[in-house]
Amino acid sequence: xxxxxxxxxxxxxxxxxxxxxxxxxxxxxxxxxxxxxxxxxxxxxxxxxxxxxxxxxxxxxxxxxxxxxxxxxxxxxxxxxxxxxxxxxxxxxxxxxxxxxxxxxxxxxxxxxxxxxxxxxxxxxxxxxxxxxxxxxxxxxxxxxxxxxxxxxxxxxxxxxxxxxxxxxxxxxxxxxxxxxxxxxxxxxxxxxxxxxxxxxxxxxxxxxxxxxxxxxxxxxxxxxxxxxxxxxxxxxxxxxxxxxxxxxxxxxxxxxxxxxxxxxxxxxxxxxxxxxxxxxxxxxxxxxxxxxxxxxxxxxxxxxxxxxxxxxxxxxxxxxxxxxxxxxxxxxxxxxxxxxxxxxxxxxxxxxxxxxxxxxxxxxxxxxxxxxxxxxxxxxxxxxxxxxxxxxxxxxxxxxxxxxxxxxxxxxxxxxxxxxxxxxxxxxxxxxxxxxxxxxxxxxxxxxxxxxxxxxxxxxxxxxxxxxxxxxxxxxxxxxxxxxxxxxxxxxxxxxxxxxxxxxxxxxxxxxxxxxxxxxxxxxxxxxxxxxxxxxxxxxxxxxxxxxxxxxxxxxxxxxxxxxxxxxxxxxxxxxxxxxxxxxxxxxxxxxxxxxxxxxxxxxxxxxxxxxxxxxxxxxxxxxxxxxxxxxxxxxxx
Amino acid sequence: xxxxxxxxxxxxxxxxxxxxxxxxxxxxxxxxxxxxxxxxxxxxxxxxxxxxxxxxxxxxxxxxxxxxxxxxxxxxxxxxxxxxxxxxxxxxxxxxxxxxxxxxxxxxxxxxxxxxxxxxxxxxxxxxxxxxxxxxxxxxxxxxxxxxxxxxxxxxxxxxxxxxxxxxxxxxxxxxxxxxxxxxxxxxxxxxxxxxxxxxxxxxxxxxxxxxxxxxxxxxxxxxxxxxxxxxxxxxxxxxxxxxxxxxxxxxxxxxxxxxxxxxxxxxxxxxxxxxxxxxxxxxxxxxxxxxxxxxxxxxxxxxxxxxxxxxxxxxxxxxxxxxxxxxx
Numbered sequence: 001x002x003x004x005x006x007x008x009x010x011x012x013x014x015x016x017x018x019x020x021x022x023x024x025x026x027x028x029x030x031x032x033x034x035x036x037x038x039x040x041x042x043x044x045x046x047x048x049x050x051x052x053x054x055x056x057x058x059x060x061x062x063x064x065x066x067x068x069x070x071x072x073x074x075x076x077x078x079x080x081x082x083x084x085x086x087x088x089x090x091x092x093x094x095x096x097x098x099x100x101x102x103x104x105x106x107x108x109x110x111x112x113x114x115x116x117x118x119x120x121x122x123x124x125x126x127x128x129x130x131x132x133x134x135x136x137x138x139x140x141x142x143x144x145x146x147x148x149x150x151x152x153x154x155x156x157x158x159x160x161x162x163x164x165x166x167x168x169x170x171x172x173x174x175x176x177x178x179x180x181x182x183x184x185x186x187x188x189x190x191x192x193x194x195x196x197x198x199x200x201x202x203x204x205x206x207x208x209x210x211x212x213x214x215x216x217x218x219x220x221x222x223x224x225x226x227x228x229x230x231x232x233x234x235x236x237x238x239x240x241x242x243x244x245x246x247x248x249x250x251x252x253x254x255x256x257x258x259x260x261x262x263x264x265x266x267x268x269x270x271x272x273x274x275x276x277x278x279x280x281x282x283x284x285x286x287x288x289x290x291x292x293x294x295x296x297x298x299x300x301x302x303x304x305x306x307x308x309x310x311x312x313x314x315x316x317x318x319x320x321x322x323x324x325x326x327x328x329x330x331x332x333x334x335x336x337x338x339x340x341x342x343x344x345x346x347x348x349x350x351x352x353x354x355x356x357x358x359x360x361x362x363x364x365x366x367x368x369x370x371x372x373x374x375x376x377x378x379x380x381x382x383x384x385x386x387x388x389x390x391x392x393x394x395x396x397x398x399x400x401x402x403x404x405x406x407x408x409x410x411x412x413x414x415x416x417x418x419x420x421x422x423x424x425x426x427x428x429x430x431x432x433x434x435x436x437x438x439x440x441x442x443x444x445x446x447x448x449x450x451x452x453x454x455x456x457x458x459x460x461x462x463x464x465x466x467x468x469x470x471x472x473x474x475x476x477x478x479x480x481x482x483x484x485x486x487x488x489x490x491x492x493x494x495x496x497x498x499x500x501x502x503x504x505x506x507x508x509x510x511x512x513x514x515x516x517x518x519x520x521x522x523x524x525x526x527x528x529x530x531x532x533x534x535x536x537x538x539x540x541x542x543x544x545x546x547x548x549x550x551x552x553x554x555x556x557x558x559x560x561x562x563x564x565x566x567x568x569x570x571x572x573x574x575x576x577x578x579x580x581x582x583x584x585x586x587x588x589x590x591x592x593x594x595x596x597x598x599x600x601x602x603x604x605x606x607x608x609x610x611x612x613x614x615x616x617x618x619x620x621x622x623x624x625x626x627x628x629x630x631x632x633x634x635x636x637x638x639x
Numbered sequence: 640x641x642x643x644x645x646x647x648x649x650x651x652x653x654x655x656x657x658x659x660x661x662x663x664x665x666x667x668x669x670x671x672x673x674x675x676x677x678x679x680x681x682x683x684x685x686x687x688x689x690x691x692x693x694x695x696x697x698x699x700x701x702x703x704x705x706x707x708x709x710x711x712x713x714x715x716x717x718x719x720x721x722x723x724x725x726x727x728x729x730x731x732x733x734x735x736x737x738x739x740x741x742x743x744x745x746x747x748x749x750x751x752x753x754x755x756x757x758x759x760x761x762x763x764x765x766x767x768x769x770x771x772x773x774x775x776x777x778x779x780x781x782x783x784x785x786x787x788x789x790x791x792x793x794x795x796x797x798x799x800x801x802x803x804x805x806x807x808x809x810x811x812x813x814x815x816x817x818x819x820x821x822x823x824x825x826x827x828x829x830x831x832x833x834x835x836x837x838x839x840x841x842x843x844x845x846x847x848x849x850x851x852x853x854x855x856x857x858x859x860x861x862x863x864x865x866x867x868x869x870x871x872x873x874x875x876x877x878x879x880x881x882x883x884x885x886x887x888x889x890x891x892x893x894x895x896x897x898x899x900x901x902x903x904x905x906x907x908x909x910x911x912x913x914x915x916x917x918x919x920x921x922x923x924x925x926x927x928x929x930x931x932x933x934x935x936x937x938x939x940x941x942x943x944x945x946x947x948x949x950x951x952x953x954x955x956x957x958x959x960x961x962x963x964x965x966x967x968x
Contacts, residue, residue: 074943076843286709318816347714350692354696382741455660455661546710547711
């Protein structure tokens, strides 16, 4: 293997790489690209559009709840809004936005040229987008899901929910799990097989530990959701009675299946976000993170313990006290790894030299919100008191401190942090300050009073409430706060749009950061790195200044451009020794077409049309065969 | 509408205060309130301390940097003390305390004086008081009377979807699940009306699925029990008598029972002693002449999605019917 490519007259090696790796313009480029950076950008933009849709739904609900006895919305509309708000935010925003970051960054962080399965990666995106369109197409026929995001049976069985509403929910989620599962497999394999030489497992950025744990959790947790949704669909459409007590089934079966999936999912949508902070905070503190190993282990521990606490969503269902006590104790215990992470961040700030820029502000804000969401979570872990708290606004406050505090704030920090890498331009710092303070103050103004509403006895999921129960003032404040918060999100959107055109040029490493993604230009070229680097430490770009030791080689290495084909290196899973060179696939329409065929199948199932579903399945089979059909060149190589 | 519903809420709570469970009444709710205050105090303290630490970490003065050398050393003791030792102590203490409360509130110290069956419906509560004979057994709705100072056992199930029994100032939630019989118990220390709400989302009118627990002195409770056991009295006024005929002749009787008449429907609440209850439509409206008339004439306008159909009646029929219902004491 040549360390530097032999020069072809009149053509620099970079230019050749460019030609090999660039996404071709035109329709194939739009529908067929397998470039992880393009897919990552699309993930980010699409999930943000879902965030805005879910946010608008929330704002309309807040108008209805501003005062007692308002009649802006009919109960049916309100129930559809809170269901779609929850489903959109939890499934189509919170996890996909993190996949967006992971997709864009994964190969850049490990010095690779693409994901392990680039076509599967494109397929993840298309199934994510199309499943979201499938879900929202329920609005076109006026049969929007209305059973709440955890869709408890029997309310969601056909007897009490006869329309297509909950079929859209059940099938839409099964459709989405295809995307999430494919994504998780891709992250795991890429991480273990495609790292640059020398990047042993104890040198990967903490963001990757977050997403790695998340990916394993996805593989073990999602089947429970898929099974539950398939059973719900069968109960509704085919006449099975999995959840029907009259037919030997049981309604609590749904709750167990849903929360066996659902609680790990909470960690799925926060661990990578915590990873963003562990990854980016050191850059602004001008020192490595305190306790890398401890934080990595805490991340994995949280992921594992996350599978043992699901019953704390079911403390009121009449389970025996022994079971309740066990899951209560486990729910207390899971706080420890989070506390470890919090003190690792505080110690890093304390012992560092903080540079206060917008990403740093969002990360500090995140720590505070994390702690508030954490301690309110501890209150709900106490089973006896949770029987009061559950299904009140206290829980609504808690879930928003967790999901906005621990997911959205790090995501926004990540946007400010990596925007220069993604676009080549800096975001406006001045708008950024306004953005942070509007979001931070608006969020607390809007969501903190929800704790109080809950403690005053206000149940969640009520479309209106009578005067005289003392809930008017807190609800008015919440509505005002939610509008301030929404204005903050709007400022973010304005800053992104403005800075994309007018932002200052960023250069390769505007924050003077330490990790590999900053070793290449901004935005990175299609091939990411001109040569595959060799990594010698956790902080390859800080080695000159750091007392850690290790020597990375960034400017020399295999260029992998001799064959004129897409290639990247394969390495051993733990210590990352170079084992092989992999040939990567070209752009292709197959992932897009395959996802479309799956969508057709799901519409067939929705409408209970054997013909449509059959045609869809046939197309899926043909396209799968086409996708996997060996190219002529591969066959020649076999010979 | 606004003032009517506010009045209904007042009728349920008995006063204008919030139904906060941080101020309970009775054995269970007292302990839960104390546990709640304890957990919230710890939570507040943790937030304040960590918040100050974060602020100090960002703002604290640092000596000017002499070189651009960086060090990865230091800080691990933060993790050991702040991230492991201190939280472990706090969490262990909270856990032991809360598990003790769970054990202590799981069942009453004394044998329950009374067992009541509560069946959740969309969107109202069926309440059965089993007696030693069929004559002593009766059914009512949305208003549960209990003797003050005595533990009362509740047997909970649901007829359609999952609901949850919740009287914040008496006890935490216990779900009513179709096909399952859950047992809970309450005990009120002071006489009064306690507001309750369905604690699990149950469809269109979950918002208007309220109830009241009325705790009264044992003698008063016995009188109530006696009165409820009796069938409905024969109306004395002619208008009410005509109303009874309307009731038994029209669709009303298909869904509602009035003991002592041939009306024996079981789909809706038992109305035998409707006039003794302070609110109608599961707490959505106060029980008044005007509200009853409006409710019967157009239930969908007052509680959209409710399963009670509007029964077409002439104005004089409606008037007579309401007179009858007002007479069901």
